[in-house]
Amino acid sequence: MGEAAKVHPDYKPQTAGSLKDYLARLPDVASRLGGKPDGWTVEEVGDGNLNLVFIVKGPSGGIAVKQALPYVRLVGEAWPLPLSRAHYEYMTLTHHGKAAPGLTPTIYHYDEAMALIVMELLQPHIIMRRGMIAGTVYPLFAGVISTYMANTLFATSDMALSAKDKKALIGDFAGNTALCKITEDLIFTDPYRIAELNRWTKPWLDGHAAAFRSDGPLKVAVSRLKVKFLSSAEALIHGDLHTGSVMLTEQDTRIIDPEFAFVGPMGFDVGAVIANLVINYLSQVGHEEKPGARDAYRDWVLRTAEEVWVQFRAKFIANWEKGGIGDAYPRDLFAGAEGQRTLAAEREAYMDRLWQDTVGFASAKMIRRVLGLAHNIDLEWIKDERLRATAEARVLELARDMMVNTGDYRKITDITAAARKANASQPKLTG
């Protein structure tokens, strides 16, 4: 781990010029681009918070190149961040690509010293979040994301793996602490205390922010979620599974950017997807041309949230039925018709517990996007600040209830119904 956090002597951040030379030395990649390097175009397009991203095109085809920087791009060198995150991203793409074939970008080349991954250029894919702000329907999304989660989480869980392989996986990702710490601080801690990095739509949400900082039950609830994040080694999770980590067309959906991956609680991934759909739903008030213009889209968003959970649950159970060869719930303990019935009921109970985790983590993801450092453009792009604050307050109030009264949300339709109610509410703003 200590090693991985260091910068390799050969490391240097790529520029358009240096990258051509670099790629020219990789025969497979060079032939994929075709022609000569001087006929290649290189564009730096990284719009994320952390890394360099280049799109390189040649006569025969294109590729994407992602390179980690030794600091947080959004903040600068004052916030160092280890290059090893490229290693964890690469490892996760490998694991998840195997568990969910075709749903992650294909890797062409990985360079540990350079903290650089050369991968498939996803084109004409766009970031799902942007499509949803524009009101684009993605009818295949629920099916794909539920498969991705059901396959990647199941395949790396104790129901699929021997304890030995599972512990090796835990060990392999135990060094990704710097990225985990970002989550621990920005999601589970800062929004609930005075912290320099917090920001919210002022003055409108001052009252909400202050109330959250002195809300005992809420702070206990988020701390219990943090404990789960710190100590619940259930499966290799993506760790940042929002709609900004999904690139898609209407036909093809891919999950990218798993650099926050580690062996953690499954509900964190599932909750992230649900949360970002609910946030988008509540943001539509700021994107429709006139009131009600996006009502059909709103319905699609919530139906999608419902489908995500329902399909995830069914697919996870199906994976378990088919591939439950791990050390948890050993098959020969539940042999025979009676044993099968018992295990089938326990699978449902297991998913009920995972659902409760999902509700909790979803709420934490919602709150951090309104009161913490990193906001979503679903909300940020609402120009009218009072309207934005109204949408944000609805997110906060719904999330607060989900976090403190998690047990009241027994099924996904309890969340979507509450979201509809929140969308019709008139939160009390400051100022």
Added chain:
Amino acid sequence: MGEAAKVHPDYKPQTAGSLKDYLARLPDVASRLGGKPDGWTVEEVGDGNLNLVFIVKGPSGGIAVKQALPYVRLVGEAWPLPLSRAHYEYMTLTHHGKAAPGLTPTIYHYDEAMALIVMELLQPHIIMRRGMIAGTVYPLFAGVISTYMANTLFATSDMALSAKDKKALIGDFAGNTALCKITEDLIFTDPYRIAELNRWTKPWLDGHAAAFRSDGPLKVAVSRLKVKFLSSAEALIHGDLHTGSVMLTEQDTRIIDPEFAFVGPMGFDVGAVIANLVINYLSQVGHEEKPGARDAYRDWVLRTAEEVWVQFRAKFIANWEKGGIGDAYPRDLFAGAEGQRTLAAEREAYMDRLWQDTVGFASAKMIRRVLGLAHNIDLEWIKDERLRATAEARVLELARDMMVNTGDYRKITDITAAARKANASQPKLTG
């Protein structure tokens, strides 16, 4: 991990003769023994299931030497077991010795290649289990074991450590899978299915064994405990904390043999202590000279179980109040008088949840000692087989209720009261 599982070329199992030569080359150890090697006595005393243990004495003093064998001693070379367990034992003794000074044996020398630890000779200490079978009262035990657990578990938990240090600890122990697998199989699986290694007092317990193997709710409950054991990385646990891992006199108590250690659920350690006290309590019927002769001792045993939990709970909370500088429940989230009250209430709630884990794991420990491979001499030494089976059936019936109806046991006195009731019961035996 792979490396640690291999036998180093320099490794050889020691004999009395070779060990003298070996120790003579360690100046500190040799001077502790005093005189010349030919004046030293070496006795192999390993009565455990896994390792060689030598007691070496010289004119100036004595030492103990523990060496791992590349197989399970009890079974032979047919059951290989990696030497790396010596490494994990040594690391745990180091961590735990720091967290609970004076409660573990002092280490004089550790040899990784030889899988050998030279440590303090505990004399005239005896194994606590033997003392309890003889009816010896240890008035200091509850105080010491509760301190040991409160200190070692707290110091290695998310309440004391940064997430980074905690994950490093998880990684450091992620390779101890062979030892964990013994627990996973022998405690959480085999007693509930037909398994070659199972044994019980026949024919008297045939009915109980068959009933347990077809007991759906019980198998679900033990599988949930297994999932917790596989995925709940709460603290560096001893992993085998029964009364055979305690050596003591009336004045001095030491915890030995943490080779099963890994970062797992805290309730597993606490439950092991409670379980072994309850087993001893229920075994007294086979050790008293005449009915009732051990009644005062029985009272002491159950009072001790009560004290263990009550003191552990109080000490863990006190450690948390004093040293809660880890990433879980960050202090500045609970600043001020109101925040302090909120956190104080949550600490109690945390311990309530840990208590429920403790009840569950205690029950699993009780069942495995009657239906699984490794039994306790508390019960094994009862010569009258029908009487032994009666005591064992009481253990099983109490444990079954604790495992399936865990929520009914809200406090430690619920267990001790149920133990008294079990002790007065007349279980239905087979044959």
